[in-house]
Every structure is written in C-alpha cells, then in structure tokens.
Amino acid sequence: MNSTLNSKKGKKTFYQDCVFHVDENVYEPAEDTFLLAENLEVKKGEHVLDMGTGCGIIGVLAAKKGGRVVATDINPYALKCAGKNAKLNGIHRKIEFRLGNLFEPIKPDEKFSLIAFNAPYLPSEPTEEQTLIEKAWSGGQNGREVIDAFISKVSSFLAENGRVLLVQSSLSNIDETLQKFAQMGLEAEVIAKREVGFFESIVLIRAVRKLS
C-alpha cells in the first residue's frame, strides 16, 4: 500500500495513488503516518486541521476524500514541501498552509470537524538546540510536552460533533493522554495500534466531546 524510494534527488513516498517528495529537513512518512492514514475518514465538505503536516501526506489524503483542509507546521521547509506535494497530487486548491506553533495560526473562532495530529511523542534528552527534524519526533523529557499542550487547547477548535485523531507511542504514557482528554471534556479511546518493537507500540487515539 505504501513504499519509499531513496535516490540522489531525495526521498519519495508512495501511498495509494499519491506520491510525496520528502525534503531532507522534513519528517519522512513512517509507521505512525500510515497508522493515521489508514484510519483517516473524512466526509465531503468537512473542515479538517492537519496539524504538523510534514510533507503534507495527511492533508492531501484528507483533501482527496473531499475535506477542506488547513495544514500547519512549525517547520517552514515542511510547509514548502507539503505545498509542492499538494500541487503534485492535484489538490492544492483545497488546502491552505499556515506556519506556527500548535493553534497559534488558527483563528480563535475557527472550528474543525476533524483535527489530526501525528505528534512529536518520543522522550528525549534535554538539549540546548534542536534541529527541525528532531522537533518532528521529540516530545521532551517525558515525551509529552507537545501532546499535553495540544490537548489543553484542542477542544476550543473542535466543532460540536467533531473528532480528534492523535498518534502517540506507548513510551509517552497513553493512559495519561486518555485522562487529560477526559479533564478537557473529551472522551478518548485507542482505536488502532501497531507494534514497532518488543517494547513499543504506536497507537491512534480518537477523542470526541462527552455527551452531556
């Protein structure tokens, strides 16, 4: 279903009928990306936020399914690369690209039917400066820095019947994520899982508003 090609001209990822060029400063689609891609359901006309778009793969797939997509990233190379890939896959009119940290580039009154984030979720040693590629996977000392900041704000940008899809690893405490969603009034559960070694699995968490 997916494959990767490395050549002197750079990396390419193929997924379904789409192709994605991946700049050297941009996260290369991996197991976590494909877990999200395989479980991405979008209805025609839905407003979708692809947070941390990387090479644009999730945003492009969501737009191909009929979504109107806003794709964001803190990495300017990612946005440039994602923009090119949106054009390459004939879908650029349905995606808007914005640079910035988490919800900073989102207007306070913007609401989304789907907010998808393959977050930086791995625990990492504290370093003074991180490269853009390190920022794609590093979630700070406990792996939760970006995840927690995301969960604390996400419900304000979710439409009434909206849903969140968040990817993380078992190394960054899945139960804590479910609890933190609950504290924000969202009901969350693990809907897909992939083992990536003896000691780690990657999960896809779906969260929706609790019924009152």
Ligand SMILES: C[S@@+](CC[C@H](N)C(=O)[O-])C[C@H]1O[C@@H](n2cnc3c(N)ncnc32)[C@H](O)[C@@H]1O
């Ligand atoms: C694991 S990669 C996922 C890339 C792509 N969505 C995929 O699934 O292949 C995480 C992405 O989130 C971006 N990112 C990291 N921290 C962010 C933040 N605070 N706000 C927005 N994007 C962020 C990274 O630059 C990177 O492109």
